[in-house]
Amino acid sequence: MPSLDASDRPAVNPNVAALLTWLVPGAGHFLLGQMRLALAAFILIEGLYVAGLALTGGAFLELLAPEIRGRFAGALTPEVGNFGAFLLHVRDIDFSDLTPPPFDGALFIGLALTSTSGILNLILASRAHFDARARSGAVIEGAAVHPAKAALLGWLIPGAGHLAQGRVARGVFCFVLITGMFTIGCVLAEGTNLDRTRHFYYWAGQTLLGPTAFVAEYLSGHPLMEIRPRYSDAGVMLASVAGVLNVLLLLDVYGFSDAKLFGRPLATEQKATGGVGQEAA
Amino acid sequence: MDDLGLHIALFLLSAGVIVAVTCMYTEAEDGKALRLFPRRYGTFVLVSGVIVAAMIVIQNTLASVH
Numbered sequence: 001m002p003s004l005d006a007s008d009r010p011a012v013n014p015n016v017a018a019l020l021t022w023l024v025p026g027a028g029h030f031l032l033g034q035m036r037l038a039l040a041a042f043i044l045i046e047g048l049y050v051a052g053l054a055l056t057g058g059a060f061l062e063l064l065a066p067e068i069r070g071r072f073a074g075a076l077t078p079e080v081g082n083f084g085a086f087l088l089h090v091r092d093i094d095f096s097d098l099t100p101p102p103f104d105g106a107l108f109i110g111l112a113l114t115s116t117s118g119i120l121n122l123i124l125a126s127r128a129h130f131d132a133r134a135r136s137g138a139v140i141e142g143a144a145v146h147p148a149k150a151a152l153l154g155w156l157i158p159g160a161g162h163l164a165q166g167r168v169a170r171g172v173f174c175f176v177l178i179t180g181m182f183t184i185g186c187v188l189a190e191g192t193n194l195d196r197t198r199h200f201y202y203w204a205g206q207t208l209l210g211p212t213a214f215v216a217e218y219l220s221g222h223p224l225m226e227i228r229p230r231y232s233d234a235g236v237m238l239a240s241v242a243g244v245l246n247v248l249l250l251l252d253v254y255g256f257s258d259a260k261l262f263g264r265p266l267a268t269e270q271k272a273t274g275g276v277g278q279e280a281a
Numbered sequence: 282m283d284d285l286g287l288h289i290a291l292f293l294l295s296a297g298v299i300v301a302v303t304c305m306y307t308e309a310e311d312g313k314a315l316r317l318f319p320r321r322y323g324t325f326v327l328v329s330g331v332i333v334a335a336m337i338v339i340q341n342t343l344a345s346v347h
Contacts, residue, residue: 167311169311170305170311173301173305174302174305177298177301177302178298178302180298181294181295181298184291184294188291231287234288234291238291238295241295241298241299242298245298245299245302248302248303248305248306249302249305249306251306252305252306252309256309266309
């Protein structure tokens with residue numbers, strides 16, 4: 001198979017490329033000399049964050065209940081994926097006295113944009129890591145879809161990354177499992193799970209399902225509740241766990257493409273040949 | 282206890298999804314991942330049952346507020 005010999009390119013530490021991207025979107029690819037991608041990524045990802053800030057008026061950590069506010073309260077939010085913007089945001093606004101208007105449509109769209117910015121930047125950082133490794137090693141062209149692209153597709157629609165890799169049955173199965181679990185959660189919680197002002201951290205888990213969660217949130221319309229739904233706790237938990245499980249699927253598609261493109265056996269194949277972890281037998 | 286049956290059904294359902302996804306993460310080949318499922322699901326439910334039993338015992342002894 002044709003391969004890209006990258007012996008004449010300067011080596012870039014993959015961890016440095018990923019870390020720089022985490023701090024400033026596009027910085028890793030700037031270091032790798034991919035200027036157009038770096039600039040486009042910076043404009044898109046920071047643009048999403050700025051647009052989100054404009055819509056929320058900076059409201060973010062003040063959505064937390066006072067008793068759970070702390071130094072690291074923002075660490076488990078999707079915004080932390082765009083770390084530079086997150087730090088500036090927290091430094092300038094922190095737990096301000098801003099009182100976000102209840103059930104304001106602009107607020108919820110803004111929160112979706114800032115969290116999308118964070119997650120997209122994490123996927124971009126994973127791309128920078130792969131691209132840096134690809135410069136110092138031979139990549140088999142066309143062996144698989146780019147790992148970061150597969151991960152992005154899997155975030156946009158659960159299971160889509162597997163479909164792009166030609167693993168159709170697994171992709172469909174993953175879609176049914178993850179969206180099914182999320183839907184059951186939403187039904188049990190009667191939509192109350194789809195509201196960051198109600199469930200700050202559980203909502204963060206749901207954002208790992210990508211637009212699926214945002215569309216469901218938009219359709220729910222944030223209804224005012226007079227009575228707490230009977231199974232809201234179970235529903236909130238199920239919907240959030242569905243998002244977290246999608247991360248495992250994203251890691252699965254990333255690892256699969258990564259192994260195929262570098263022409264090395266998958267982690268499970270390595271275990272099998274090494275005589276370790278013969279659980280399947 | 283309210284709706285114990287529903288809660289058990291929800292637990293078994295969510296456990297099934299969790300175990301299925303971890304099987305797919307562990308094993309790249311679909312057939313092997315499928316064969317991993319029954320044993321792992323049984324272990325997950327069994328260990329969860331043991332933890333629930335321990336919590337109920339502790340709730341009624343050491344951590345009882347009555």
